[in-house]
Amino acid sequence: MAYLSMIFFQIVAPILILLFVGAILQKKFQFNLKALSHLVTYCFMPVAVFINLYETTVNLTVLGQVAVFIAIFIGSQMLLSHFIAKILGLNRTESAVFKNSVVLINSGNYGIPVAQMVFATQPIGVAIQVILVIFQNMITYTYGLYNLISATQSGREIIKDFLKMPIVHALIIGIILNIWDIGIPQTLRIPLDHIAEGFIAVALITLGAQLSQIELRTIMNKTIIISCFTRLIVGPLVALLIIYLLRLDGVVAQSLLIASAFPTSRNSSSLALEYDVESNTAAQTVLFSTIVSCLTVTVVIYVSTILFG
Numbered sequence: 001m002a003y004l005s006m007i008f009f010q011i012v013a014p015i016l017i018l019l020f021v022g023a024i025l026q027k028k029f030q031f032n033l034k035a036l037s038h039l040v041t042y043c044f045m046p047v048a049v050f051i052n053l054y055e056t057t058v059n060l061t062v063l064g065q066v067a068v069f070i071a072i073f074i075g076s077q078m079l080l081s082h083f084i085a086k087i088l089g090l091n092r093t094e095s096a097v098f099k100n101s102v103v104l105i106n107s108g109n110y111g112i113p114v115a116q117m118v119f120a121t122q123p124i125g126v127a128i129q130v131i132l133v134i135f136q137n138m139i140t141y142t143y144g145l146y147n148l149i150s151a152t153q154s155g156r157e158i159i160k161d162f163l164k165m166p167i168v169h170a171l172i173i174g175i176i177l178n179i180w181d182i183g184i185p186q187t188l189r190i191p192l193d194h195i196a197e198g199f200i201a202v203a204l205i206t207l208g209a210q211l212s213q214i215e216l217r218t219i220m221n222k223t224i225i226i227s228c229f230t231r232l233i234v235g236p237l238v239a240l241l242i243i244y245l246l247r248l249d250g251v252v253a254q255s256l257l258i259a260s261a262f263p264t265s266r267n268s269s270s271l272a273l274e275y276d277v278e279s280n281t282a283a284q285t286v287l288f289s290t291i292v293s294c295l296t297v298t299v300v301i302y303v304s305t306i307l308f309g
Helices: 004-030 033-056 060-088 092-103 107-118 123-152 156-164 166-179 186-210 220-246 251-260 266-274 277-306
Strands: none
Touching: 004 107, 004 186, 004 277, 033 123, 033 166, 033 186, 033 220, 033 251, 033 266, 060 092, 060 123, 060 220, 060 251, 092 123, 092 220, 092 266, 092 277, 107 123, 107 166, 107 251, 107 277, 123 266, 186 277, 220 251, 220 277, 251 277, 266 277
8 A cells, every 4th residue: 555655746746746737738728739749859858758768778688688678568468458349340440549558658757757766775676777768769760660660651651750750860869879989069068968867848739738638438438447457467477577587586577577567658648649659548548557557566566576676
């Protein structure tokens, strides 16, 4: 019960407050949601990812363990979500949003604060979560982006739109500057930091504005419930199996298990809005999975402590 209250008031409640602020502002001012989506996708998001990649220093051994785990785990989630979408008989756009809701995890503004709370005396636990954020960013803007674009386009148009995304350029530049240890002039670094710091607030307020136009009763539909069950329940069970198969233990195993239980990434909703692909369903899934996760993540944290603490 103590873990439940801490996670809710320190992690979930701040997220819900920002969503609520966005909903109130949208009701009062009727923002242009497409313009807000462009602002997040073409400004705040790439800068935040760039800064994250540029600043992260990773131990190669831990990086290797995390890389192997994430490759197997994400691969399994891709296959699982694909087959479930087939079984549910979803069309191309519905299938794209469903698969993203299972595969794309909120490792950033949800995962890192949870890791900081759980691993307050074990910095490696937080470092592992930062690594996962990087992997999730790469998966979001490759697999996740491809899913949405391919749902409405094909062939050359997909590649063309993908290469135009600033997030792709931010990933490449961030990695290059990090590896070669190239400094950024303060004249550029200061505005970049300001934009990166505003990303979470602007993204969540935008999501809240989008959610304000949704009838809450429509959240309780079969696809959303199955998506959340797969992300929040099946995901950690699969992760636990992979952890045992890879013979991981200690903080690494505990951190990876907890990370597998986080809710659907808000970026899945931001991208769905940007490309106008089932954006309401995507937003509903993010909201529902975030609310339910305050219970499921608590259970996973407790289990991870027993098994690997």
